[in-house]
Amino acid sequence: MIKVSDLNIPTLDDVNASDKKVLLRIDINSPVDKKTGKLLDDSRIKAHAYTVRNLLERGNSIVILSHQGRPGDDDFISLQQHAELLSKYVGTNVEFIEDIIGPYAIEKIKKISRGEVYLLENVRLVSEELIEAPPVQQSKTFLVKKLSPYFDIYVNDAFAAAHRSQPSLVGFPLMLPSAAGKIMEKEVSALAKIFNPEDSPKIFVLGGGKVSDTLKIIEHLAKNRVSDRILTGGLVAELFAVAKGINLGKANMQVLESKGLLSLVPRARKLLLSGAPIEIPVDFLTEKQSGEIAEEPANSVNGVIKDIGTTTIEIYSSFIKEAKVITLRGPMGIIEDERFRNGTKSLLKSAFESPGYVIIGGGHMISMVEKGIEINENKVHISTGGGALLLFLAGDKLPALEALHLSWVSKSGKS
Ligand SMILES: Nc1ncnc2c1ncn2[C@@H]1O[C@H](COP(=O)(O)OP(=O)(O)OP(=O)(O)O)[C@@H](O)[C@H]1O
Numbered sequence: 038m039i040k041v042s043d044l045n046i047p048t049l050d051d052v053n054a055s056d057k058k059v060l061l062r063i064d065i066n067s068p069v070d071k072k073t074g075k076l077l078d079d080s081r082i083k084a085h086a087y088t089v090r091n092l093l094e095r096g097n098s099i100v101i102l103s104h105q106g107r108p109g110d111d112d113f114i115s116l117q118q119h120a121e122l123l124s125k126y127v128g129t130n131v132e133f134i135e136d137i138i139g140p141y142a143i144e145k146i147k148k149i150s151r152g153e154v155y156l157l158e159n160v161r162l163v164s165e166e167l168i169e170a171p172p173v174q175q176s177k178t179f180l181v182k183k184l185s186p187y188f189d190i191y192v193n194d195a196f197a198a199a200h201r202s203q204p205s206l207v208g209f210p211l212m213l214p215s216a217a218g219k220i221m222e223k224e225v226s227a228l229a230k231i232f233n234p235e236d237s238p239k240i241f242v243l244g245g246g247k248v249s250d251t252l253k254i255i256e257h258l259a260k261n262r263v264s265d266r267i268l269t270g271g272l273v274a275e276l277f278a279v280a281k282g283i284n285l286g287k288a289n290m291q292v293l294e295s296k297g298l299l300s301l302v303p304r305a306r307k308l309l310l311s312g313a314p315i316e317i318p319v320d321f322l323t324e325k326q327s328g329e330i331a332e333e334p335a336n337s338v339n340g341v342i343k344d345i346g347t348t349t350i351e352i353y354s355s356f357i358k359e360a361k362v363i364t365l366r367g368p369m370g371i372i373e374d375e376r377f378r379n380g381t382k383s384l385l386k387s388a389f390e391s392p393g394y395v396i397i398g399g400g401h402m403i404s405m406v407e408k409g410i411e412i413n414e415n416k417v418h419i420s421t422g423g424g425a426l427l428l429f430l431a432g433d434k435l436p437a438l439e440a441l442h443l444s445w446v447s448k449s450g451k452s
């Protein structure tokens with residue numbers, strides 16, 4: 038059993054998870070190369086392979102659900118590549134099923150035998166999966182009603198998606214005996230150990246492109262007074278720069294406008310005015326239409342912002358080196374292009390050199406952790422989570438964990 042604030046969450050040791058037909062939800066949503074459509078990082082796939090192996094050792098048959106990207110985005114792709122990589126890391130064939138709730142998937146699921154593993158197609162192809170609603174409502178969706186009759190238990194290992202109240206994450210626990218998987222268990226226990234609310238200063242380095250989500254996270258961090266300093270990068274920094282009244286130039290304003298981010302400026306401004314400890318870059322690495330790359334002060338930017346500049350790296354690094362806990366999520370720049378990785382890589386280096394605890398989250402951020410470097414697990418936690426990690430650290434109750442608790446209470450009669 039794991040305890041998250043006042044909630045008991047069942048683990049694989051609390052339910053009968055041997056010789057069963059298991060429906061397993063994982064989060065193998067990974068960064069994708071926009072040009073080739075190939076996965077740029079397989080950290081999450083590698084992590085969840087551990088849970089799949091553990092369930093196989095218990096004599097189960099396993100059907101896996103996961104998502105990749107969001108409809109309309111470049112990284113909204115099939116899970117075929119993921120199945121190949123998962124097979125490699127599990128050490129057994131993970132058959133890719135190009136269906137989710139249709140007759141083909143159902144026939145395959147009916148006939149699955151002990152020791153077999155199937156990965157169903159990207160669950161976000163089912164439109165219901167995009168709608169967030171309470172567990173009771175999600176338990177009545179097509180997805181949950183169609184799949185649950187064929188399984189004995191539901192295992193949720195998707196810590197990285199635990200902040201979403203979507204059917205595949207919160208609907209099944211009301212229909213089936215349910216438990217947290219190994220990665221979910223490991224994440225929650227490690228974070229409870231490493232993230233002591235008393236430790237200070239706590240620094241959050243927040244970048245990347247999920248600006249609306251990150252704004253919500255910063256609102257929660259500020260409201261719950263969890264952070265001493267928030268160092269912004271990526272598009273998140275651009276939003277706060279505009280909210281501060283800095284003119285980022287026509288090209289960057291167009292980028293923000295085309296992504297619908299200008300509507301967030303009033304919320305960002307309110308946070309700044311309320312005294313939230315938000316820092317923005319003093320310089321950027323930019324690219325002009327001619328292809329020329331330059332470092333420009335934040336208040337006189339001409340090119341398109343691609344990374345933070347060297348003075349910002351120096352200032353941010355000095356804060357990082359004095360922190361007791363450093364949490365990093367979302368890159369500082371457009372890391373798909375190696376010319377714009379320096380900001381992110383330098384801040385990661387500073388974090389590793391700092392005496393403080395380091396928590397790294399988000400698919401793009403963890404892809405920048407150098408392969409093969411030695412990680413001291415007592416000092417560094419590399420999370421599979423991005424948004425979920427931050428909301429968990431901000432003290433929010435994650436819907437997927439709440440649903441597992443609800444399942445435990447209703448199926449066992451215990452609290
Ligand atoms: N200045 C910028 N302008 C445009 N895009 C940016 C900028 N800086 C970073 N990005 C983009 O942000 C994306 C990654 O952001 P994202 O918020 O998804 O981070 P993440 O670490 O993958 O978190 P998660 O796993 O939770 O999605 C990258 O594709 C990167 O190109």
Ligand SMILES: O=C(O)[C@H](O)COP(=O)(O)O
Pocket residue numbers: 064066106107197198201400422423424425
């Ligand atoms: O990468 C993530 O944070 C998770 O996979 C959740 O993805 P989402 O933000 O598209 O729901």
